[in-house]
Amino acid sequence: MSEAIAHSHDHAHDHHDDHHGPEKGFKRWLFTTNHKDIGTLYLTFSLIMFFVSGAMALIIRTELFEPGKVLINPEFFNQMTTMHGLIMVFGVIMPAMAGLANWLIPMMIGAPDMALPRLNNWSFWLLPFAFTMLMSTTLMSGPAPDFGWTFYAPLSTTYGPKSTDFFIFSIHMMGASSILAALNIVVTIFNMRAPGMTWMRMPMFVWSWLVTAFLLLAVMPVLAGCVTMMLMDRHFHTSFFNAAGGGDPLLFQHVFWFFGHPEVYILILPGFGVISEIIPTFARKKLFGYHAMVYATVLIAVVGFVVWMHHMFTTGAPIAAQLYFMYATMLVAVPTGIKVFNWLATLFKGSITFETPMLFALGFLVMFTLGGFSGLMLALVPSDYQYRDSYFVVAHFHYVLVSGSLFTIIAAVYYWLPKWTGHMYNEKLGQIHFWLSVIGMNLTFLPMHFLGLAGMPRRVPDYPLQFTDFNQICTVGAFIFGFSQLIFLYVILKSCFTKAKPNATPEVWEGAHGLEWTLPSPVPYHTFETIPVVHHQQP
């Protein structure tokens, strides 16, 4: 949101690029240390995983189309729910956010690249290996991990399938990848900001990612510890989580959710940043309450560390613990509310247009708020006794993750795609994609609220007859949502590989402000080799 006072990026060093351009062929991607290439790698990886994991979701929904066995047996069903969850969280949302960070943070703060480019390469290339290992378990004899993405002990330790060890090591690799990426982002933001890019001039996206990176650094080691304890329990005769050996199955849940709750903010905070970039652009009005937004983001992250036990209200916690965690959880609604209200105030008295990125941002705003409401309901311990582990929870976290995180990623791709490729995407297709996604998403997840309230537990491969109607609506919605993402794929591929001359202006959007929009579209391979100077925040 800061504006450079020019002179940094003109064509003066175009000839320069001849020497420093990308390598040819696969070596470019394998050995690259360029933040844009690595960003592209992350985003491509995430897109592939999105379709893989989406296909798994469709298998799940097909099995649930009607009561009785439809397509797969319960054992495979559990593997699908586990894989779908793990891949969507670790293989789709997190890499996509990391991809956006790689592409955008250096351009937004006026840096030529990330601070640690070689580390950057490694933190990406850990991922394909981690996920190959994770997914190879589906081909092994015996079940793949089948204990849900939360892998509660002792189901995943004493009773876990043999493939659990592959799962443990792949989690270790993903964790290492995330820690390195987060480290790189923190170092970059601290050290590489252009002169004049003070903390309170940084774009919201950069702020959100800075906070997210700290969250990652704090909790990924906890997850690593958690799976290491599992490994010890499984093979080295420890009893961390085994009650029969004097251990404590609840310890697992505490350790897991101490990672798990900040993790959900890791998934959503960069998305908040994206929305804070997009809404001002298409409202043609400066973001309302920038300072409040920054403080709210930090506050959400801090409070996020001390609410983990709200995932465990039915585990027999003492009343004092339940009360504390209920109050703390409800407090999260305050900074989240501040964000929503500030976005509303940004729209108020703006001059609004509805291009695809804006549509997805508005879709996010409405449906994330709905997900926030069900979150507030879940925070109340007594009601939580009825909601916990039912489809109500499934509905809640899909509203905040699909129409939350995922919509922000899609919005971001539409928003910055012309900057990255130089080609405007097809607006008509973008709009169709949006409406089909919104309809599909609501058909899929709205009825899940009702299913959960009526008593349908989550993670069941079969259900009593009374739940049939809503489940069928969910399945139809899931197929609409899933297949409409092919439009997204087509739009992206077309913008990336079209032979036409680049048609995007440097600014791309009429209301866009910020250093990245001062660069030509498509962005040259190397940018800001001459460091820009920032004199004031965006007007």
Next chain:
Amino acid sequence: MRNCINRLVLFFTTCFTALTAHATPGINMPYGVSTISHEIYDLHMACFYICCVIGAIVFGVLLYSLIVFRKSTGAKSAHFHEHLWVEIIWTTIPFLILVALAVPATIVLQHIHNTDQSKLTVKITGYQWKWRYEYLDQGISFFSILSTPQAQINNQAPKDEWYLLEVDHPLVVPVNTKVRLLVTADDVIHAWWVPELGVKQDAIPGFINENWFYVTKPGTYRGQCGELCGVNHGFMPIVVQAVSQEDFAKWVSAHRTAMKAPEKLQPMTQSQLLTLGKKEYEKNCAMCHQNNGTGLPPTFPPLKRSRIVAGPVAANIPFVLQGVPGTAMQAFGEQLDDTTIAAIITYTRNSWGNDVINIRHNNAIVVQPSDVAAARQKLKS
């Protein structure tokens, strides 16, 4: 403009569906039949209506902005971008709403935790994939297993009204009595959940969790396991029968007499054993080992041509009685009587070609209840 109208329609359909929710059964949380379920329901609806009001305001402002401040109608953007008091107001008001919600929630939670003066205590133990109910003061104990036939699950028979919500032995409780539940598990974590009683309590190995209910209306109330507990998580329902206090007293004495009477170990014919064995096998074993004995290897080994089932009977009976620790193969000696175990073993030793192998190796193919009783004695000593 079209976008806005679409959004409007979408929003109102959402709200309407949600608002009418409590009127139609199967859409909202049940009001339930216990004192706690009523309190939870009221809290749930209060929170829901508060969310509706906030939603109406937030989405109202959003809609207004999207309709009025469109560039296509010539809206020019204003320049304001910071206002301290506005920020303070929309921090304070939500905070006060939260406090207003926290008060009733705290009160209901205190009620949930108050298990004083209960008149009946039932210990509930979750097993992979069944529940055990023990009436601690009455000395009654039994297992409760899904009774929906496998044929219905595999779409080979029409499904009953209570498909997947039917068990062989329901939990029987008296109405108008405070029943205390002690919930634990034997293997992995389960959760005992009956929506109409307003109770969901995780069953965790090594822990005993407390909860309670006070049913006000006689009837049959159904629920399911609420925590992923392995392959057949979806197939361990809970059925609670609430009966009048007199009926409960009768049930207790009848059950007690039946439990005290020593099991009569009558010799049975092979065909009697096979008929009973098939029925009991499908109820107790088929979830893992499958109706056709092929199992789901390697988690659930096949019984067809298995070394145990198609092997010496002297090893077969103790194997079933003792189970395999750390797996879903439980110690069935605690769960089933001698006749049932004898019938199941006979059935498995005669099915899927196992009889051919057993006969060839001179292994017994018929196991009598007295054989099981003898094996039990031997294991004890």
